[in-house]
Amino acid sequence: MAGLRTILAALVLAAVAGGAALPAAAQPNIRLGNEAAPQADLQVDRPMDRPMDRDAPPVPTQIPGQSRGETWHGIRLGERGTVSIPNRQAGVLIQSEGEAWRAVRNGPLSDYGVWALGGILALLALFFLVRGRIRIDGRKTGRTIQRFNAFERGVHWLTAGSFVVLAVSGLNLLYGRHTLLPLIGPQPFAALTHYGKLAHNFLGFAFILGVVLTFVLWVGHNIPSRHDLTWFLKAGGLFSKGVHPPAHKFNGGQKIIFWSTVVGGAALGFTGVQLVFPFSFATLEEMQLYQLAHAAIAIVMIAIILAHIYIGSIGMEGAFAAMGDGQVELQWAREHHSLWVEEVTGEKPGHHHGTPAE
Ligand code: HEM
CATH class of the missing domain: 1.20.950.20 (Transmembrane di-heme cytochromes, Chain C)
Incomplete structure (x- = not known):
């Protein structure tokens, strides 16, 4: 059971890293409009956060002044932001x-x-x-x-x-x-x-x-x-x-x-x-x-x-x-x-x- 979980976790990590390897142009440039940081640009994870893919382009997942967990928690609770790519549906990161x-x-x-x-x-x-x-x-x-x-x-x-x-x-x-x-x-x-x-x-x-x-x-x-x-x-x-x-x-x-x-x-x-x-x-x-x-x-x-x-x-x-x-x-x-x-x-x-x- 634990072995299976490890494999699953590895697969998930690999998938995330694979997503991070997408060309930068395909990444939604996300802005979250919340009170702490109105319309702030998301801070970017540096590649060193991701040992599996050191050359990956940056992935925006964090708002300055917030931990990554807080950012995702806000997104999960339906905090609205804006995306700059034409496909607005691709800007839905989590749909609870x-x-x-x-x-x-x-x-x-x-x-x-x-x-x-x-x-x-x-x-x-x-x-x-x-x-x-x-x-x-x-x-x-x-x-x-x-x-x-x-x-x-x-x-x-x-x-x-x-x-x-x-x-x-x-x-x-x-x-x-x-x-x-x-x-x-x-x-x-x-x-x-x-x-x-x-x-x-x-x-x-x-x-x-x-x-x-x-x-x-x-x-x-x-x-x-x-x-x-x-x-x-x-x-x-x-x-x-x-x-x-x-x-x-x-x-x-x-x-x-x-x-x-x-x-x-x-x-x-x-x-x-x-x-x-x-x-x-x-x-x-x-x-x-x-x-x-x-x-x-x-x-x-x-x-x-x-x-x-x-x-x-x-x-x-x-x-x-x-x-x-x-x-x-x-x-x-x-x-x-x-x-x-x-x-x-x-x-x-x-x-x-x-x-x-x-
Ligand atoms: C696939 C097998 C089916 C058989 C063997 C079958 C057979 C029949 C028969 C023999 C009648 C005439 C009853 C009478 O003379 O009084 C009838 C009538 C009717 N059938 Fe079907 N039927 C089938 C599927 C369906 C389906 C899938 C629908 C609708 C989704 C449907 C809707 C109706 C309606 C609205 C009538 C008229 C009202 C009634 O007689 O109950 N039938 N059907």
Whole structure:
């Protein structure tokens, strides 16, 4: 342990000395405006302070009348000065908020994320074990009706496809170092993360487009109504066979999915754009907050969408076809969207529920 520390300390020293060896022109000429020495030029360390690099040009790290420790302490506490080089960001010597950001990101954010995603997967597995696949209760008619046209399905798969890649590449950014890296080794991990990051940056825009189109296409069907209340009171009939609360095109649960997609998607898009164009719209401190918000919203949304993917695929017989070829079995539609069937076909709701009498 002590040996490791010595090696680390030596590496740090070597890095500092390497930095000191940069051409003098690249060194920010720092002035600190503090009361003791207003706008004083920093005193310069002589090369003899640095046995590892005697010929290094001077490094300004000290204010006259202060010890080096006092100078750095002041900088750490956010004492402002000026830099003469054009790149002002390079004049930020210590950004203490960065430590708080890293502690939250690697601490509670990552931990709660594991619980949220693990929790939803466990719940879905439990639900599948207890309830099994939700079947079409009544006798199938062999007839279908169109639920979504090609454009709607295209928009759904644009949103869904981009979201899945964004979710996987994003989770890799947060957790990959602790999960994938030990499994596949540094070189494959570096390549995968590099391309994942590229995909993440570009697909973000496809997802934003998908969310905007989703909103425009379906907002009219997602205004809350009194039927949603009944639907929630009966838990959508999800837990009991043969219970089918009436619903228009989208039931209460689907409206939750819709609004999560729109509101969550907008928030992810907004915070994401701040991070894709660093310093264009936000300061470093703001970007740190946007990063935490981006990751937290993404985790909540991935948890919600996992439930959506489950019910839209293996969880419910007949559901996937709606986004597959767009045609659903009429009996499926009667059971899950009776009021919508009535609107489209003129059929009375409740008339065909359950197994027909004959
Ligand atoms: C990747 C796997 C996915 C599958 C298998 C899937 C499946 C489906 C199906 C079958 C429907 C139609 C439900 C119906 O006819 O009533 C649907 C609707 C919808 N999907 Fe997906 N979906 C997936 C991913 C996503 C993602 C990633 C999002 C958004 C980020 C999303 C957002 C929506 C929305 C907003 C609707 C309309 C509301 C609803 O039916 O819940 N889907 N999806």
